[in-house]
Each structure stands twice: as structure tokens, then as C-alpha cells.
Amino acid sequence: MHSLQFTAETTVDGVLERDFTVAGVPGVLWSPASATGRAPLVLMGHGGGTHKRWPAMTGRARLLVHGCGFHVAVVDAPGHGDRPRTPHDEAEIAELYRARAAGEPEGPIVVRYNAHLAERAVPEWHATLDALQALPEIGADGPVGFYGLNMGTAIGVPFVAAEPRITAAVFGLHWPDALAEAARRITVPVEFSLQWDDEHIPRAAGLALFDAFASREKTLHANTGKHKELPRFEADSAVRFFARHLGGTVTPAA
Amino acid sequence: MHSLQFTAETTVDGVLERDFTVAGVPGVLWSPASATGRAPLVLMGHGGGTHKRWPAMTGRARLLVHGCGFHVAVVDAPGHGDRPRTPHDEAEIAELYRARAAGEPEGPIVVRYNAHLAERAVPEWHATLDALQALPEIGADGPVGFYGLNMGTAIGVPFVAAEPRITAAVFGLHWPDALAEAARRITVPVEFSLQWDDEHIPRAAGLALFDAFASREKTLHANTGKHKELPRFEADSAVRFFARHLGGTVTPAA
Numbered sequence: 001m002h003s004l005q006f007t008a009e010t011t012v013d014g015v016l017e018r019d020f021t022v023a024g025v026p027g028v029l030w031s032p033a034s035a036t037g038r039a040p041l042v043l044m045g046h047g048g049g050t051h052k053r054w055p056a057m058t059g060r061a062r063l064l065v066h067g068c069g070f071h072v073a074v075v076d077a078p079g080h081g082d083r084p085r086t087p088h089d090e091a092e093i094a095e096l097y098r099a100r101a102a103g104e105p106e107g108p109i110v111v112r113y114n115a116h117l118a119e120r121a122v123p124e125w126h127a128t129l130d131a132l133q134a135l136p137e138i139g140a141d142g143p144v145g146f147y148g149l150n151m152g153t154a155i156g157v158p159f160v161a162a163e164p165r166i167t168a169a170v171f172g173l174h175w176p177d178a179l180a181e182a183a184r185r186i187t188v189p190v191e192f193s194l195q196w197d198d199e200h201i202p203r204a205a206g207l208a209l210f211d212a213f214a215s216r217e218k219t220l221h222a223n224t225g226k227h228k229e230l231p232r233f234e235a236d237s238a239v240r241f242f243a244r245h246l247g248g249t250v251t252p253a254a
Numbered sequence: 255m256h257s258l259q260f261t262a263e264t265t266v267d268g269v270l271e272r273d274f275t276v277a278g279v280p281g282v283l284w285s286p287a288s289a290t291g292r293a294p295l296v297l298m299g300h301g302g303g304t305h306k307r308w309p310a311m312t313g314r315a316r317l318l319v320h321g322c323g324f325h326v327a328v329v330d331a332p333g334h335g336d337r338p339r340t341p342h343d344e345a346e347i348a349e350l351y352r353a354r355a356a357g358e359p360e361g362p363i364v365v366r367y368n369a370h371l372a373e374r375a376v377p378e379w380h381a382t383l384d385a386l387q388a389l390p391e392i393g394a395d396g397p398v399g400f401y402g403l404n405m406g407t408a409i410g411v412p413f414v415a416a417e418p419r420i421t422a423a424v425f426g427l428h429w430p431d432a433l434a435e436a437a438r439r440i441t442v443p444v445e446f447s448l449q450w451d452d453e454h455i456p457r458a459a460g461l462a463l464f465d466a467f468a469s470r471e472k473t474l475h476a477n478t479g480k481h482k483e484l485p486r487f488e489a490d491s492a493v494r495f496f497a498r499h500l501g502g503t504v505t506p507a508a
Binding site for chain 2: 196207210211215216217218219220221222223224231233236237240244
């Protein structure tokens with residue numbers, strides 16, 4: 001097993017924030033600064049073109065730590081954040097920008113490039129979870145959730161389908177093409193967001209991915225607005241979802 | 255204007271519960287027992303075959319009073335609860351039971367009978383709101399929400415479409431046939447629930463009714479399960495929705 005090395009540590013406003021690496025993959029672990037004993041863990045996947053400290057990541061991490069007392073970990077996806085891009089990464093990103101500038105659909109490029117990144121990222125997530133569970137404050141038998149939208153769903157769906165330690169997941173904002181087959185193997189509770197007026201993902205495609213999950217308990221949250229206009233209150237909903245399924249109660253923001 | 259007569263009053267667990275009538279229509283008003291000053295009002299419509307004190311009504315009322323400090327009012331729909339049935343009511347209910355026993359679709363009967371009830375109920379709701387707003391603890395210029403599923407949506411959609419005093423609404427679990435036209439005139443924020451495996455309402459029909467609302471802000475909550483299996487946590491979600499839109503913060507249950 002690859003072990004986890006902490007490389008930096010700060011505490012801000014009651015949240016202990018530790019940079020770490022596992023087998024060269026850099027991540028951040030947010031934890032309650034005053035915690036005693038073990039607490040559930042939520043793994044979060046960031047979106048395409050962003051990284052482990054993107055505001056959506058730090059904001060959701062703080063909601064989960066403050067609201068539920070959970071640990072929250074994010075790692076940089078391959079080719080993202082502090083990690084180098086391969087020539088293949090560069091070519092796909094250039095192709096995405098070219099299509100965007102030309103007004104062509106982005107979907108086919110995002111779907112195939114994210115599927116490629118998922119193949120690289122899924123083994124890293126298994127190893128990261130192994131290493132995180134070796135920490136005494138997390139432990140090997142506690143509940144673990146996964147929370148990832150956009151590219152975080154493209155990586156998270158195959159990861160959760162293959163990872164029995166994940167017991168609840170929040171997904172959304174992706175196409176079914178490369179994910180429906182893995183989604184049909186997921187049976188844990190799922191909360192899934194899509195945007196009703198998404199200019200990239202056709203409505204029927206988003207509904208088809210939600211439909212594919214085999215989970216007995218799954219909830220679709222569809223909101224008006226375009227691809228990047230997911231309402232902020234969906235992050236609060238995700239916190240309550242994880243509180244229900246990983247154990248714990250939500251403490252409202254002060 | 256018809257005035258409101260209180261006919262009974264009890265206080266249980268911090269909730270003042272007052273029976274009232276407006277022009278012969280009986281209702282219940284739940285309020286914070288310790289309130290001072292004015293507070294927002296939520297009108298709730300009950301489902302078909304039930305009444306103003308059905309457990310779903312009393313439960314949701316307590317969540318809204320305890321969670322937000324709001325007033326909550328429910329009236330018996332025509333032919334329901336303490337109100338007499340007309341021969342037409344009796345005939346339609348008999349026809350519904352006959353179809354159910356024969357394994358025929360209930361939708362066409364429910365749609366047409368609920369549309370008939372809405373014609374009778376909408377003027378009563380306008381009058382009830384007039385009378386409730388004459389109470390000093392509610393007032394004529396405070397925020398007002400509407401919360402009704404099933405038959406509560408069949409009556410609520412035409413009511414809210416015609417009632418500019420309603421500024422936010424929770425609907426769900428109905429067909430679009432008789433409601434889509436009125437829904438297209440509703441522009442206030444809407445939270446809408448449907449059941450993904452509803453044995454009575456086809457999935458596309460539920461999605462079509464959600465789609466019909468003209469609201470800039472609307473959210474669909476679709477959950478796995480059959481028609482009567484709406485998860486309990488959707489009531490908590492409705493409380494937060496009204497707290498966001500009518501003003502107020504949610505106090506978690508003790």
C-alpha cells in the first residue's frame with residue numbers, strides 16, 4: 001500500500017487543512033480542528049479545468065466539516081492542478097478550445113477525454129482511499145461518501161461502481177454515453193443534479209444517466225438554468241444527503 | 255369580505271392550533287404559540303380522499319411552525335373532511351373505486367374530478383386568504399406560500415396562477431392535462447416533486463407538468479418509488495424552500 005505523506009498544515013476557522021500526497025498524487029484533507037475520535041470521510045472530485053483548491057471544493061469541504069464534522073479529501077485529477085499534462089492532455093484540451101471557439105458541440109470531446117482521465121484517476125482514488133483509511137482519525141471501517149459533479153462524475157461513477165467502501169454518492173452534470181454502464185452497477189443511495197436548460201448536455205441525456213443508476217434510493221434535482229448555473233443551495237442539500245447516509249446531524253451555519 | 259370565525263383552540267408542544275371557518279369552509283390555522291409580531295403564512299392543500307387534519311398536513315404544519323415560525327393554514331376541500339359530498343362527488347368517487355377495482359387507469363378520472371373540485375375550491379382559497387390576512391398576526395402585506403401535492407396541486411396550480419399574493423409554491427404528483435395551461439402563467443419560485451416509478455402518472459407526464467411552469471427559479475425533485483412513496487425528507491426540503499423564499503431561517507428539530 002502507498003502511504004500518505006502530509007506536506008503542509010494550516011488551521012483556519014475551526015478547519016484543519018492538510019496537504020498530502022499518495023504515490024505522487026497531491027491532495028488536501030479537511031478535518032474538524034477539534035475532533036476527537038473517528039468521523040466519516042467524503043471524497044470529492046473536482047470539475048474539468050479546475051483543481052483541488054477550486055472555490056467549489058473549499059466551499060463544499062467547509063460545509064461538510066462545519067455542518068457534519070466529517071473529513072473531506074480532494075486530489076488533483078490527472079493533468080490538473082499541480083500535476084503535469086501529457087501530450088495527449090494538451091491535444092484534447094486544444095481540441096476542446098477549438099470546438100468551443102468554432103461553436104461546435106463540446107460534448108463528444110468532453111465525454112471521450114473525461115473517460116480517458118477516469119481510466120487514469122480511478123486507480124489513484126482506490127490508493128488514496130486505502131491511505132486515508134490508514135489514518136487513525138478515519139479508520140478502515142467507517143462510512144465513506146463520494147461527491148463529484150461534471151468531471152467529478154465522469155471519474156466518480158466508474159470509481160464508485162468498483163469501490164464497495166463508498167456507501168453514498170452525489171453526482172451530476174454529465175452525459176450518459178461513457179457512464180451509463182458503470183452507473184447500472186451502482187446500488188448505493190445517489191443524489192444527482194442536472195440543469196434543466198443545460199446548453200451542453202441535452203435534457204434527455206441527463207435524465208438517462210440518472211435513470212441508469214441501479215440504486216433503490218436515488219433522487220434527481222433538476223434546476224432551471226444553464227450548465228454552470230447550479231444553485232448554491234444544492235451544496236447544502238448534498239451536506240444533508242451525506243448526513244443522512246454517513247451518519248450525523250447537520251449543524252446550521254452560524 | 256367573509257370574515258374568519260375561530261371555533262376551537264388548543265396549544266400543543268409550542269404550536270397554537272385554531273379551528274376556523276370562512277363562509278362555511280372549515281380550516282385549521284397552526285401558529286407559533288409564543289409569537290410576537292407578524293410572520294409569513296403558508297397555505298397547504300391536502301390530497302384526494304384526505305382532509306385538513308390528515309397526518310401529512312399536521313406533520314408538515316408542525317415542521318413549518320417549529321422550523322420557521324410561520325403560520326400554516328389548511329381548509330377541507332369540497333366534498334372532503336367535514337364537508338358534504340354532492341351527488342356528483344359521490345358518482346365520481348364511485349367511478350374511481352370501480353376503475354381501481356377493475357385495474358383500469360385512475361388518471362383520467364382523477365384528472366377530471368380534481369379539475370372540477372379546483373373550480374369549486376379556488377374561489378374559497380381566495381376568500382380564505384382574504385380572511386387570514388385580516389388577522390393582525392398575519393397582515394395584508396406579508397409573504398404567502400402555497401404547499402400542495404396530489405389534489406393539493408390540482409387545486410393549487412390554478413389558484414396560484416390567479417393569486418398574485420402567493421410568492422412561492424411547492425407542488426407535485428399530478429398530471430399535466432388539466433394543469434399545464436395554468437402552470438404556464440406561474441412565475442414564482444416552484445419546488446416540484448414527482449415519483450420516478452409512479453404507477454399512475456407516467457414519467458413523461460410528470461416531467462411535462464414541471465416543464466410547464468414559467469418560473470425563472472424552479473427545482474424538480476424526482477425520487478425512486480411509487481406514487482405514495484414520496485420520501486419523508488421532501489417535507490424537510492419544502493421547509494427550507496419556504497424559509498429561503500418567504501424569509502426566515504430553519505431551526506432544526508430538537
